[in-house]
Amino acid sequence: MSKVLSAVAWPYANGPRHIGHVAGFGVPSDVFSRYMRMAGHDVLMVSGTDEHGTPILIAADEAGLTPQELADQNHRMIAEDLTALGISYDLYTRTTTRNHYAVVQEMFRGVHENGYFVEKTTYGAISPSTGRTLPDRYIEGTCPICGYDGARGDQCDSCGNQLDPHELKDPKSKINGETPEFIETQHFFLDLPALADALTEWLDEREASGTWRPNVIRFSQNILKEIKPRAMTRDIDWGIPIPLEGWQDNPTKKLYVWFDAVIGYLSASIEWARRGDDPEAWRAWWNPASDSGEEALSYYFMGKDNITFHSQIWPAELLAYSGRGDKGGGLHAFGHLNLPTEVVSSEFLTMEGRKFSSSKRVVIYVRDLLSRYQPDAFRYFVASAGPENQDSDFTWSEFVRRTNDELVAGWGNLVSRTATLIAKNFGQIPPAGEFTVEDRRLLDLVEGTFPAVGDLIAAHRQKQAIGQAMRAVAEVNKYVTDSEPWTLKSEDQRERLGTILHVLAQCVVDLNLILSPFLPFSANAIHAVFGGTGEVQPMPRIDEVDDLDGGAGYPIITGDYTGARAWGRSPLQVGTPISKPTPVFTKLDTAVVDEELARLGG
RNA sequence: GGGGCGGUAGCUCAGUCGGUUAGAGCAAAGGACUCAUAAUCCUUGGGUCGUGGGUUCGAGCCCCACCCGCCCUACCA
Numbered sequence: 186m187s188k189v190l191s192a193v194a195w196p197y198a199n200g201p202r203h204i205g206h207v208a209g210f211g212v213p214s215d216v217f218s219r220y221m222r223m224a225g226h227d228v229l230m231v232s233g234t235d236e237h238g239t240p241i242l243i244a245a246d247e248a249g250l251t252p253q254e255l256a257d258q259n260h261r262m263i264a265e266d267l268t269a270l271g272i273s274y275d276l277y278t279r280t281t282t283r284n285h286y287a288v289v290q291e292m293f294r295g296v297h298e299n300g301y302f303v304e305k306t307t308y309g310a311i312s313p314s315t316g317r318t319l320p321d322r323y324i325e326g327t328c329p330i331c332g333y334d335g336a337r338g339d340q341c342d343s344c345g346n347q348l349d350p351h352e353l354k355d356p357k358s359k360i361n362g363e364t365p366e367f368i369e370t371q372h373f374f375l376d377l378p379a380l381a382d383a384l385t386e387w388l389d390e391r392e393a394s395g396t397w398r399p400n401v402i403r404f405s406q407n408i409l410k411e412i413k414p415r416a417m418t419r420d421i422d423w424g425i426p427i428p429l430e431g432w433q434d435n436p437t438k439k440l441y442v443w444f445d446a447v448i449g450y451l452s453a454s455i456e457w458a459r460r461g462d463d464p465e466a467w468r469a470w471w472n473p474a475s476d477s478g479e480e481a482l483s484y485y486f487m488g489k490d491n492i493t494f495h496s497q498i499w500p501a502e503l504l505a506y507s508g509r510g511d512k513g514g515g516l517h518a519f520g521h522l523n524l525p526t527e528v529v530s531s532e533f534l535t536m537e538g539r540k541f542s543s544s545k546r547v548v549i550y551v552r553d554l555l556s557r558y559q560p561d562a563f564r565y566f567v568a569s570a571g572p573e574n575q576d577s578d579f580t581w582s583e584f585v586r587r588t589n590d591e592l593v594a595g596w597g598n599l600v601s602r603t604a605t606l607i608a609k610n611f612g613q614i615p616p617a618g619e620f621t622v623e624d625r626r627l628l629d630l631v632e633g634t635f636p637a638v639g640d641l642i643a644a645h646r647q648k649q650a651i652g653q654a655m656r657a658v659a660e661v662n663k664y665v666t667d668s669e670p671w672t673l674k675s676e677d678q679r680e681r682l683g684t685i686l687h688v689l690a691q692c693v694v695d696l697n698l699i700l701s702p703f704l705p706f707s708a709n710a711i712h713a714v715f716g717g718t719g720e721v722q723p724m725p726r727i728d729e730v731d732d733l734d735g736g737a738g739y740p741i742i743t744g745d746y747t748g749a750r751a752w753g754r755s756p757l758q759v760g761t762p763i764s765k766p767t768p769v770f771t772k773l774d775t776a777v778v779d780e781e782l783a784r785l786g787g
Numbered sequence: 788g789g790g791g792c793g794g795u796a797g798c799u800c801a802g803u804c805g806g807u808u809a810g811a812g813c814a815a816a817g818g819a820c821u822c823a824u825a826a827u828c829c830u831u832g833g834g835u836c837g838u839g840g841g842u843u844c845g846a847g848c849c850c851c852a853c854c855c856g857c858c859c860u861a862c863c864a
């Protein structure tokens with residue numbers, strides 16, 4: 186048994202999240218975490234809302250709010266969405282807590298003391314009215330090469346050339362139209378070249394493990410070839426202060442949002458421990474096994490656009506903090522911090538063949554989807570048709586089809602016919618008599634599905650895992666048809682009838698457990714149908730908490746997942762009363778396809 | 788422009804070390820059945836594996852070129 190850290194990408198607080206976001210990091214991380222708990226591992230699942238950076242400032246200005254007010258609103262909304270999806274975080278927090286500020290500043294100081302920051306003067310654009318950095322993408326002007334007047338600061342969309350913003354003719358801020366000012370400014374750069382050897386060694390060892398998705402490991406190794414120092418500070422007034430004399434109180438110098446966001450995995454683990462019995466408990470997931478006696482594994486879940494930050498920037502910060510690069514260095518308060526065991530990156534979900542775009546209304550927000558459909562229907566779609574190894578397309582017709590023809594007609598129907606047959610004939614789970622060869626074969630097949638599906642989930646092959654489970658569902662449906670229990674009406678056939686229904690009930694209860702990491706809500710409902718407590722899969726909840734260090738209170742997602750069932754068959758309780766169930770899954774009217782398409786922008 | 792990943796049945800996707808006649812689910816057509824949310828089960832049809840070359844006894848898989856899609860190449864996150 187191991188300590189397993191499920192580190193889930195931090196949603197950005199500039200607005201509500203759409204289903205593409207949660208398809209990439211949410212559902213896969215939750216399926217994995219729920220399974221790992223059932224397999225007996227000690228899982229710590231953390232994430233939170235990422236609330237710093239320029240886009241938050243801009244969104245706040247547009248909404249007439251302060252950045253903190255905007256972040257407060259969006260943090261709450263995102264937390265509600267993730268809870269409604271059933272994502273079983275031990276702690277879902279945010280980056281504007283005092284705890285996070287303190288952890289980030291400790292990391293900065295450690296990296297700085299170990300010598301992995303270099304100070305450099307750069308030439309950059311600022312907005313004269315606010316003094317804030319104006320990132321390249323927010324500058325537009327006339328391309329000096331082709332004369333196109335809508336060129337962005339970094340690239341001209343017309344001729345495709347890469348540009349420097351100060352080369353643009355007639356540059357303008359896209360935010361307020363003013364002319365940017367180009368100034369010299371001092372920043373701290375993370376000395377990535379001094380960490381490149383250590384990163385290479387780590388990636389080579391990870392590649393040798395053979396567990397990473399091939400494109401993720403190849404991409405990670407490739408970006409290492411052109412590694413260069415990256416600025417970890419910005420001219421901005423919204424962010425975490427730089428904890429150094431002369432910088433600390435500068436209102437317009439802050440840490441780069443990505444420097445702080447990835448540290449969230451650590452700060453959330455520490456916050457979780459501080460809210461529990463032992464404030465040092467986080468170390469079992471972060472420090473090497475020799476310190477805690479138990480193997481510590483860490484899995485990071487995200488979309489492919491975040492690979493750089495998880496396979497380069499974050500491991501570099503960890504290495505630098507614990508003095509493991511070319512420049513050496515010492516250990517600090519957090520000790521020797523583990524590098525990621527695996528970076529599990531999803532590809533992208535598209536929407537009806539197009540990229541998601543809030544402005545063009547090619548989008549469906551998580552809360553809109555969940556207000557009209559069951560969370561498990563969406564989770565089923567993502568698990569079976571999501572962007573696991575390549576981009577995949579969400580279409581309403583495919584969503585309706587998967588829900589109706591696979592989830593309802595395949596699995597829902599098996600649950601329904603099994604419970605109804607038992608309710609009508611016995612009213613309780615009957616005892617089994619002698620098993621036939623067919624009974625044995627089916628029982629063995631279903632029991633063998635536990636390790637098969639479990640191994641696939643552990644290897645992050647969830648599409649194949651749920652496919653395997655659904656094939657077992659089909660086998661059980663076939664068994665019902667072949668054994669024709671409805672024809673066994675006479676008294677001398679009653680024992681055989683009871684045996685068939687006992688076998689069926691056992692298989693359905695088993696399959697419910699196997700499907701429960703994917704379909705936690707319906708797993709609980711089905712558990713209740715078969716006489717259980719309805720608590721096969723514990724659910725997350727939102728708590729309103731105080732800031733641990735005197736800041737403003739905020740909502741978190743947390744939960745008690747210690748009740749997770751073991752991954753394997755548990756025998757039926759003969760005599761458990763069963764009544765005719767109401768349908769667990771809602772069949773969708775095909776008219777919803779047109780209704781939903783009408784909501785999308787042209 | 789550079790780096791990476793992908794293109795296989797109407798749709799969504801598997802395809803291991805290069806090895807028999809390229810598979811699954813859904814959709815379609817026909818049949819069986821009635822316990823079940825008209826659900827289930829059986830059978831059948833369906834493919835120039837993006838295009839063009841090459842290596843090989845043998846290529847979906849390896850090599851070269853090209854076409855198409857996506858991600859990265861940002862002081863956006």
